Amino acid sequence: MAKRSTMVFFTTTLAMTGNLWAQELVVDQKNRSFVKDGAEIKTLDIKVGDVIRFKNEDPFFHSIFSESETAKFDLGNYPKGQSKTVTFEKAGKVDIECAIHSKMHLTVNVK
Amino acid sequence: MMLKSRKYRTFNRKDLLAQAIAFGLVAAPMVAQADAGYVYEAGHASLKEWLLPDAAPSPDDNKYSEKRANLGKQLFFDPRLSGTGQVTCASCHFPERGWADGLPTAVRFQGKNVGLATPTIINLGYNDVLMWDGRMPNLEKQGFAGQGKPADINAGSTVEPEVVIERLNKVKAYVKLFEGAYPGEGLTRESVAKALAAFERTIVSRTSPFDRWVKGDKSALTEQQVKGFKAFVEKAKCVTCHLAPNFNDGGFHNIGLKSFGDADHNAGRFKQMKRKSMDGAFKTPTLRDINQTAPYFHDGSAATLKDVVEHYALGGMVKTNLSPSLPQDIALTAQDKDDIVAFMNALTSEQPMFVYPVLPQN
Numbered sequence: 188m189a190k191r192s193t194m195v196f197f198t199t200t201l202a203m204t205g206n207l208w209a210q211e212l213v214v215d216q217k218n219r220s221f222v223k224d225g226a227e228i229k230t231l232d233i234k235v236g237d238v239i240r241f242k243n244e245d246p247f248f249h250s251i252f253s254e255s256e257t258a259k260f261d262l263g264n265y266p267k268g269q270s271k272t273v274t275f276e277k278a279g280k281v282d283i284e285c286a287i288h289s290k291m292h293l294t295v296n297v298k
Numbered sequence: 299m300m301l302k303s304r305k306y307r308t309f310n311r312k313d314l315l316a317q318a319i320a321f322g323l324v325a326a327p328m329v330a331q332a333d334a335g336y337v338y339e340a341g342h343a344s345l346k347e348w349l350l351p352d353a354a355p356s357p358d359d360n361k362y363s364e365k366r367a368n369l370g371k372q373l374f375f376d377p378r379l380s381g382t383g384q385v386t387c388a389s390c391h392f393p394e395r396g397w398a399d400g401l402p403t404a405v406r407f408q409g410k411n412v413g414l415a416t417p418t419i420i421n422l423g424y425n426d427v428l429m430w431d432g433r434m435p436n437l438e439k440q441g442f443a444g445q446g447k448p449a450d451i452n453a454g455s456t457v458e459p460e461v462v463i464e465r466l467n468k469v470k471a472y473v474k475l476f477e478g479a480y481p482g483e484g485l486t487r488e489s490v491a492k493a494l495a496a497f498e499r500t501i502v503s504r505t506s507p508f509d510r511w512v513k514g515d516k517s518a519l520t521e522q523q524v525k526g527f528k529a530f531v532e533k534a535k536c537v538t539c540h541l542a543p544n545f546n547d548g549g550f551h552n553i554g555l556k557s558f559g560d561a562d563h564n565a566g567r568f569k570q571m572k573r574k575s576m577d578g579a580f581k582t583p584t585l586r587d588i589n590q591t592a593p594y595f596h597d598g599s600a601a602t603l604k605d606v607v608e609h610y611a612l613g614g615m616v617k618t619n620l621s622p623s624l625p626q627d628i629a630l631t632a633q634d635k636d637d638i639v640a641f642m643n644a645l646t647s648e649q650p651m652f653v654y655p656v657l658p659q660n
Contacts, residue, residue: 219548246334247538247547248622250575264575264622286573287549287623290426 209236211272214293216251216285217244221293230294235278239295242270250286257281257297334531338524341514347542348512350504354423360438360492362499365479370497372475372655373490378465381447381455382407387494389451390416393652396590397501402598407455413564415598418591421584423499426548430580430596431567437498441491463487471658503586503647511644519644526641529634534610535625536638545585545645551621552578554614557597566596577619587646603639611635 212233215222222244223231233239243249243265251271252261257279262271264287275281275297285291336344356362373379374387385407391397397419404412414430422428427435434440444451445459452459466472467485476485476493483489508527510518519527531537541547550567557563558578567576580596594600600609609615613626630638 250573252573261573266622286571286575287551287621288426288547289432289550290548 209234209238211238211240213240213242213270215242215244216249216291219245219285219288219291221283221291228293230296232296232298233275235276235297236274237297238272238274240270240272243267248287249291251283252286253281253283255279255281255283258295334537336528336531338528340511340516340518345512349509350421350424350502350543354421354499354502356423356496356499357436357438360495362496363479365475366493366496367500368497368655369475369479370493370495372657373494374497375655376657378469379445379462379490380407380451381457381459381462382452385451387444387451391419396420396587398591400592402593414596415593417583417596418587419498419501420503420587421501421544423502424544425546425584427581431570432550432581433570437495438488438491441494441498442487444494445487445490459487463490466490469658469660471660475658503645503649505647506586507644507646508641509647520640522637522640523644524641526637526639526644529630530638530641533634534607534628534630534638536610538623538625539582539621540585546582549582549623550576550579551582551623552576552619553580553595553609553624554616554620555595555597555599555609556615557599558619559616564597575619575621579621585642585645589643589646603642604635607635607638 212223212231214228214231218227220227221231222228231239241249241251241262244267246267248264248266250262250264253259257277258273258275258281260273262273265271275295278297281295281297283293283295336342353362360366374391377383377386379386389407390399390404392399399416401416403414404416406412417430422437428437428440434443445462446452447455447458452462463486473485476483476489479493479496480489483492507518507523511524530540539547539549539551550571552558552566552575555578563578565577567579567581568574570576588594589603592602594603594606595609600606607630610624611628611630613628614620614624
């Protein structure tokens with residue numbers, strides 16, 4: 188039973204991410220900046236299949252989106268404490284912005 | 299042990315919803331936010347974020363110097379900078395009217411109405427982004443674009459900006475002043491923009507009664523103004539967009555003005571960023587020196603600060619594309635509204651008498 192559960196877990200993970208070693212990274216929105224591990228970041232290198240969890244740590248809304256061909260998405264408006272995830276399935280450069288706050292830019296290089 | 303207990307765990311609907319929210323599958327209910335954690339006492343450490351830096355930041359290729367700022371001041375008031383020779387930057391940005399014009403919407407040369415209020419240029423140097431729709435990233439770029447045809451001071455003119463630069467180069471005193479301020483750069487459209495930016499960065503407000511109170515002067519604010527600040531932060535949640543230290547957020551919001559309901563409404567930020575939420579969204583203005591720049595809002599539709607507060611107390615009038623940051627659940631008493639207005643009246647800095655520049659003639 189345990190073996191079967193493990194197999195189902197790995198098969199599901201592989202199907203969802205295409206990468207057994209895919210990881211989830213947390214990028215906070217704090218002080219109207221993109222922050223990882225407590226430091227502001229302008230660029231981030233990740234691997235195909237990785238997931239970024241965008242977490243709003245500001246006491247106001249953010250609205251994160253990308254128009255890049257590599258990964259187009261729009262997370263909509265979300266308040267403090269809420270997070271949304273994006274899986275990056277293609278290699279390339281992804282420019283990410285906040286629709287509300289003009290100074291927020293993050294370039295994600297998916298390798 | 300933990301695995302074992304997880305095995306027998308059952309999920310109810312509340313658990314499943316919480317998990318769905320955590321994984322971003324379902325939007326959580328929108329909640330009002332204002333968690334500033336201030337202690338409303340003069341000089342308290344929690345308030346220090348409201349103090350502006352001593353000088354507005356400037357780019358490496360246009361660091362502040364007195365020569366640059368003085369030259370920019372002359373250009374700001376010189377009609378020879380315009381194609382018509384009859385308009386200056388101060389034709390809309392009057393120093394005696396809070397560096398705005400006191401009109402609901404700006405009227406340019408030959409009576410053309412721009413349809414937008416003239417924004418103040420106070421504290422622009424501290425901003426992330428310029429213009430109501432955010433189309434300019436900094437003062438240098440704005441100063442360059444503003445010389446274009448038919449932009450800003452060149453409205454109503456058929457004269458190319460290069461002709462204006464040629465005209466200014468015939469004023470020997472200007473050529474000399476440019477050489478002193480920007481050695482080797484010449485008198486060009488770029489150096490004109492830089493000088494204007496250097497001057498504009500000196501137009502600041504950071505010594506208001508509120509600033510003095512934040513620094514520890516208990517007598518700088520009245521009891522009503524302190525109550526107004528608290529209501530501004532906690533009850534009315536104005537601080538959601540009017541953030542420390544410059545009372546703005548470099549952001550764009552549709553605040554539900556009546557004019558947004560017009561079929562031909564100004565799309566604002568949407569012109570720069572094609573996202574639905576930006577239709578009718580405009581840049582959050584600073585509130586510093588705000589009692590000097592009536593009327594208010596980008597369409598000039600609020601005559602007084604009290605009108606502004608009443609608008610927000612309603613949560614906006616046209617709510618079809620409202621910013622999520624606009625609180626809908628506030629209940630302000632008449633006293634709260636008066637207190638908030640009293641607080642905003644404490645955001646104006648005393649300025650020395652403004653002295654207009656003498657312009658070089660030849």
